[in-house]
Amino acid sequence: MIRFNSVSKSYPKQNRPALRDVSLEIERGEFVFLVGSSGSGKSTFLRLILREERASHGQVHVLGKDLARLSNWKVPHMRRQLGTVFQDFRLLVNKTVGENVAFALEVIGKSRGQIRKTVPEVLDLVGLGGKEDRMPGELSGGEQQRVAIARAFANRPMLLIADEPTGNLDPQTSVGIMKLLDRINRTGTTVVMATHDQQIVDQMRKRVIELETGRLVRDQSRGVYGYQH
Amino acid sequence: MAGARAGPLSKLPHRKDAMRAQFVLSEIGVGLRRNLTMTFAVIVSVALSLALAGGSLLAREQVSTMKGYWYDKVQVSIYLCNKNDASSDANCAKGPVTQQQKREIKADLDKLDVVEKVYYESADEAYKHYKEQFKDSPLADSLTPDQMQESYRVKLKDPTKYQVLQTAFSGRQGVQEVQDQRSLLENLFNLLNGMNIAALCVMALMLVVALLLIVNTVRVSAFSRRRETGIMRLVGASSFYIQLPFILEAALAGLIGAGFACVLLVGGKYFLINNWLQQKIVLINFIGWDAVIKVLPFIIAVGVLMPAVAAFITLRKYLKV
Numbered sequence: 001m002i003r004f005n006s007v008s009k010s011y012p013k014q015n016r017p018a019l020r021d022v023s024l025e026i027e028r029g030e031f032v033f034l035v036g037s038s039g040s041g042k043s044t045f046l047r048l049i050l051r052e053e054r055a056s057h058g059q060v061h062v063l064g065k066d067l068a069r070l071s072n073w074k075v076p077h078m079r080r081q082l083g084t085v086f087q088d089f090r091l092l093v094n095k096t097v098g099e100n101v102a103f104a105l106e107v108i109g110k111s112r113g114q115i116r117k118t119v120p121e122v123l124d125l126v127g128l129g130g131k132e133d134r135m136p137g138e139l140s141g142g143e144q145q146r147v148a149i150a151r152a153f154a155n156r157p158m159l160l161i162a163d164e165p166t167g168n169l170d171p172q173t174s175v176g177i178m179k180l181l182d183r184i185n186r187t188g189t190t191v192v193m194a195t196h197d198q199q200i201v202d203q204m205r206k207r208v209i210e211l212e213t214g215r216l217v218r219d220q221s222r223g224v225y226g227y228q229h
Numbered sequence: 230m231a232g233a234r235a236g237p238l239s240k241l242p243h244r245k246d247a248m249r250a251q252f253v254l255s256e257i258g259v260g261l262r263r264n265l266t267m268t269f270a271v272i273v274s275v276a277l278s279l280a281l282a283g284g285s286l287l288a289r290e291q292v293s294t295m296k297g298y299w300y301d302k303v304q305v306s307i308y309l310c311n312k313n314d315a316s317s318d319a320n321c322a323k324g325p326v327t328q329q330q331k332r333e334i335k336a337d338l339d340k341l342d343v344v345e346k347v348y349y350e351s352a353d354e355a356y357k358h359y360k361e362q363f364k365d366s367p368l369a370d371s372l373t374p375d376q377m378q379e380s381y382r383v384k385l386k387d388p389t390k391y392q393v394l395q396t397a398f399s400g401r402q403g404v405q406e407v408q409d410q411r412s413l414l415e416n417l418f419n420l421l422n423g424m425n426i427a428a429l430c431v432m433a434l435m436l437v438v439a440l441l442l443i444v445n446t447v448r449v450s451a452f453s454r455r456r457e458t459g460i461m462r463l464v465g466a467s468s469f470y471i472q473l474p475f476i477l478e479a480a481l482a483g484l485i486g487a488g489f490a491c492v493l494l495v496g497g498k499y500f501l502i503n504n505w506l507q508q509k510i511v512l513i514n515f516i517g518w519d520a521v522i523k524v525l526p527f528i529i530a531v532g533v534l535m536p537a538v539a540a541f542i543t544l545r546k547y548l549k550v
Contacts, residue, residue: 050463073468080465090460106252107466151464 001159001190002026002049007058009044009214017056018044020214026192028158031185033201034194035225036211042194045211046163049192050082051075063158080108083152083160083189087167089144091136097123097147098132104151122150126180142173146180153184160184162193166200174200198225256474257481263453267446268482271536274442275486278435279532280493283524285428287494290520292421298514299414304348305394307334307381308405311352314378318405326379326403334404337397338383343390348382355380378405436535439486443479443536447543450475458548472544479540480533487532491525 003025010017019041026032034042047053048060051067060067063081070078091100098119105115123129126146136144145165152160162181166174178200185191195201201208201224208223209216261268309331310321338347350358355377383394391409399407451458461471498521507515 076462076465076467076470078465079463082465084463090456090463092457092460103460104464107461107464107470109470155464 001028001030001063002192003059003061004048005059005061007048007055007060009041009048009053010056016214018214019048019055019211021058022211022214022216023058024209024216024219026190028190029185029188031182031191031204031206032193033204033206033208033223033225034192034211035196035201035208039213040211041214042211043163044214046161046192046194049159049161050084051078076108080155081158083149083155083157085145085148085152085160085162085165087164089136089141089148089168091144091147091151093136096133096135097128097139100136100147101151101154105154108155118154122154123147125153125183126150127176140173141169142176145169145173145177149177149180149184153189157189159190159192162191164195164197165193166195166197171199178204201225253470253474253477257478261478261481264446264450267442267449268478271439271442271446271479271482272486272489274435274439275483275532275536276489276493278432278439279487279490279528280497281428281432281435282531283490283494283528284497285425285432286524286527287498287516287520288421288425288428291516292418292425294514294516294520296414296418300388300411304410305383305385305391306408306410307338307383307394307398308408309334309379309381310403310405311375311378313376314405320400320405321403323402330401330403331379334381334398334401338381341393341397343385343387343393344383345386346384348384350380350382352377352379440535440539443482443539444543446482447475447479447540448547450478451544451547468548472541472548475544475548476537476540479536483532483534483536484529487529490528490532494521494524494528 004022007019007022008017009019022041022045034045036042044053048055048067049062051060051062051070054068063078065078067078092103095103101119101122102115105118110118120129120132123132126149128143128146128150131139131143136147139147145168149165160181165181166177169177174197181191181193182204205222205224207221208218208225210218210220309326310318310324312325314321315324335347335349338344353374356372356374359372359377385391385394388411391411395407395409398404458471498516498518502515506513
């Protein structure tokens with residue numbers, strides 16, 4: 001699903017590389033936590049998967065494709081097979097919940113019939129059935145993140161990338177979001193989630209990948225947030 | 230696995246396109262309304278620059294029509310001395326032209342290869358023509374036939390070969406002046422050309438202004454919609470699809486501007502030429518509607534393509550994929 005082959009990434013005007021010689025593999029259907037302090041390279045790691053950045057050295061394979069060899073115009077097609085969820089939800093505030101989900105389907109050219117069928121389905125799935133016509137501003141943070149997840153999942157992606165999806169939410173709400181992501185994972189979608197939330201990582205007992213100043217320092221199945229000796 | 234999921238979609242090209250078209254159209258409307266003032270500025274500057282462009286094309290057309298018309302009629306005039314000139318003009322110091330001199334001049338003209346035809350205009354005829362031409366002017370009454378000059382009007386096979394006559398006849402006994410009437414018109418044409426170049430310069434300037442405005446409008450538009458475009462990028466909209474509303478927006482503003490430019494040109498032709506100049510100046514053969522109509526598609530094409538290309542280039546810089 002995802003394979004990093006001694007990947008390094010340096011940004012211009014920064015002497016310290018953001019990622020250094022990272023090699024790892026994430027299998028289909030896995031649930032992976034990506035942990036590490038701020039500036040450890042988590043965001044760069046996710047941006048490389050989304051092909052918002054290209055690796056300086058090494059190869060990044062996502063969904064069986066070498067992203068370095070993927071031409072620019074094919075990138076959108078690759079992204080359609082990925083779902084993305086962010087800490088700040090990234091919803092369109094002037095569109096209703098239903099329109100937000102529909103927007104994602106519209107821009108990739110789904111037919112109106114398909115959209116009309118899919119939108120209530122995924123909103124049901126994330127537990128927002130019947131809130132289709134509400135505006136994002138009327139919803140709680142947790143509900144907004146559910147909308148974002150619904151949007152990310154509407155196209156039934158193979159891979160869901162979540163960048164601190166619970167970063168803005170209280171613990172109670174976070175648990176709900178994690179249950180949802182877990183359910184999505186059980187449908188066969190691979191989930192890669194960057195997080196700072198120790199409690200969640202310790203509770204879920206999933207694979208944990210830790211980055212520190214751009215290096216891969218830990219890759220542990222059924223791991224916890226901090227080191228265990 | 231990816232192919233299987235994308236499969237059912239690609240089987241529905243028509244509905245898919247209709248969906249997209251509707252989406253793109255609604256985006257354009259939002260964009261244009263959002264920067265109403267900028268859009269207005271773009272429309273005005275495109276309209277003015279294209280109207281000037283069209284105007285100068287038509288002016289060029291006008292000059293060439295006039296050239297064709299006049300060069301056909303214009304001749305070289307060899308003015309002969311009359312008795313009044315004898316005192317006032319150095320070339321005629323030897324007194325008015327004699328019958329003998331006139332015969333010699335005529336004979337020499339007939340011998341020249343470049344000459345197509347020679348007319349003789351007597352002083353009386355000259356007076357008559359003059360009266361006709363200036364019948365409304367008080368000047369007409371101030372002249373008498375004996376003040377007019379006799380002249381030979383020479384039509385050349387090639388109007389540019391004027392120099393041959395000039396060297397052969399100027400300074401000759403009884404000849405006051407050899408005048409190429411073309412040079413009189415040349416001044417007029419030079420003036421028109423000068424005006425044309427001035428119009429082109431103003432047009433170029435306006436075009437630059439229009440382009441800068443378009444670039445800026447697109448930039449602002451892209452910035453104000455960065456949230457939408459960011460989300461579109463995330464969910465995998467193609468860059469063409471993301472850029473299309475912006476490009477069409479610019480093209481639509483350009484089209485409206487070009488429409489105004491066309492109205493200005495047609496209005497100019499109708500009011501300025503047909504209803505005014507043509508009544509005042511009967512001598513000049515003005516351009517017809519066919520010339521105006523030929524220019525309009527060019528104006529529309531430039532008006533649509535230029536903003537679209539400008540928008541496309543701007544977006545490459547400001548909308549990263």
